[in-house]
Amino acid sequence: MWQDWLFEFLKGFGKLFLHPLFYVSFLLAAYLGVSRVKMERKEFTIRAKNAFYELRQLLPMGIIIGLCMSVLSIGLVLVVPMELIIYTGAFTILLGLLGKTRLLSPAYTLGLGLLATMASLYMGWDFFLFSKGAIGEDTYIFPTAVAVLGLLLAAEGLLMEKNGSKGTSPRLKKSSRGQSIGIHLSERVWLVPMFLFLPKGILSIPIEGWPAFTVGDETYSFIFVPFLLGFRQAVQGMHPTPAIKAVGRKVFWLGILIAFSAAAAYFIPLAAIGSILVAIICREWITASQKAKEKNKAFYFTKKNNGIMILGVVPESPADKMDLKVGEVITKVNSISVHDEIQLYRALQKNSAHCKIEVLDINGEVRFAQRALYEGDYHKLGILMIQDDKARDDAAV
Template sequence: MLQVWLVELLKGTGRLFLNPVLYYVVFMAAFLGVMRVKRERKNFHIRVQDAYFELRQLFPLGILLGIILSILVVAAGITVPLAIIVLIAVFTFVLTLTTNIRMVSPAYTVGASFFALIILAENNRSIPLFSKAYQSIGEKVYPSIVVVLALLLIAEGILIYKNGSKATSPKLVKSRRGQSVGVHEVKRIWMLPLFLLIPGNTLHLPFDWWPVFHIGAEQYSLILVPFAIGFQQKIQGLLPQEAVQLHGKRVMILGVFIAILSVIGYWYPLLSIIAAAFALIGREAIALVQRMRDESKPFYFSKQNNGLMIIGIIPGSPADIMELKVGELISKANGVAVRDEESFYEGLQKNRAHCKLEVFDTKGEVRFVQRALYEGDHYELGILFVQDERKFDEKIG
């Protein structure tokens, strides 16, 4: 029995590389990185993170979460038809055409696939080339899909909280009054590989109680499915990390709520449909409320009378080594009062071998940082500020 499971595990893993979503998501991560660097260079004449940053974020945390969720799904025997996997892949491709990467949230890709499956099954229709994918579709299948949706939503919230808040990208825009202001933006896509049980001809029922949530078949196969999870958020009124982590918490709470409804749905199948609809509406509501509340606040990264606001820090730069933070305010450089970039640069030139800064942190408390300067260091320490002389194509209307 163990040998059969090991062989099926290897075969299921190999099926991952047959899924075009895997390669598409890698391409999307690379594309997001290139476009971000292009925009940052346009705004600041220098990029913050390199173009491979999004690619480096694609797998690590997603794989860890995928292993945890796979253990839960397989141990509970949550089974789904192959049709839903095909539909999720289709909607992943289609929703990226909206150019809004957050539409690749499981709430939309799995949620839309759930309702598409109901419509196709009720009308006795099948996907061309995948007619066998509709094996064992019955009432039990719908709660199982919503359970997977709920688990993926929880994972999405964790990814946003832990990873989405890292290295958000500074961006320069025009306010309604035509003033140069700054915002932060995050566009990220993650890969979460998840083992799913589908009707097959390999794994027999090892115990009377397994699978707990079956769909009527007597034999099953394992398949490793690459789920894409996209996230996009623009922040103007809060510190980027604070805003993104709040967003992640809300998504996690939504996922837990949907998980509770989905389990009850095994006894009341109609509740599964309600839960899937609530996941779609709830995920959209989280994004809408976040955007409305953020836009009602004044711009966090704007000109200040008592110093120069840091909108970005280049990794590995003197500013990074001195542990300066985004959102802090530089009030003095080598004793020179800082009002704009010119006065900041004048202060640095006062002592080319050493730099001492007076900084207001994000809590408004004064602190002092200093460091020796070396030949080859960035002439502005690797700090990005909101600047007047840049030209912007985007305006906040």
């Protein structure tokens, strides 16, 4: 018995590398990194993080969350039809190639995949890649798919909260009054591989009950499915970290709600459609409400009368090593008050061997940062700031 499980487990794992989405995800992450660097160089003449940053974020947390969800999937015997995997992958690749990162939420990709799968069952579609007979007439398979949708939405929320607020990209834009302001953009994709059961196979599970349909009378096989989760959020009315984390928490609890709604779909099959529509509408509402909230707030990253607002910090730069943070305001350098780039240069040159900076942190409290300076450090401190148009070419200090 255990040999069968091991064989199916290894075979299901190998199917991960046959899925085109596995390779498309790397291309999309690389594209996001290159596009971000080009935009940052255009506006600041220097990039905040290198072009490989998005690629490095693609797998680590996604694999951990995917393995945790796989334990739940195997324990709960979450069975999905092959049609769902194919449709979801097709929608994901299409939206990804169109550059619609925001729409790579499972609410849209898996939700649309579920609706298309239901249509293929009830319309009797027969395709060259799969047959309508793969599902049969038992609609109890759809509650398990709704449970998977809820789990992936919860995973999206966790990834947004824990990872989406890191490494946001600073940008410059014009306010309605023509003033230069700063915003932060987080655009990320995560690959979340997850073990699921497919109908028809050599595995049998002698347990009957929810969430699998007639478990005791069926046979199954494993498949390791790569789900690509995407996210895009621009923040201008508050610090990006709490703003993105707040949206992430809302998405997480939406996922939990959808996962529990699978129980209702088990008893009332049409409730599965309702759960899908709720997931899509609520996910869109979360995005729309965040945008409306941003518009009603005053700009967070603006030129300050009491100092220089830090819009970005270049990794491994002197500013990074002094632990200067995005959103902090530099008020004094070497005991000299500074309000713009020229004053900052002059203050740094006052002491070419040492730098002492007074800053107001994001809570408005004063703190000091200092370190020894080496040749060239004063010229490239590693701070991205808001500049007037005439000074934008030298915005990277």
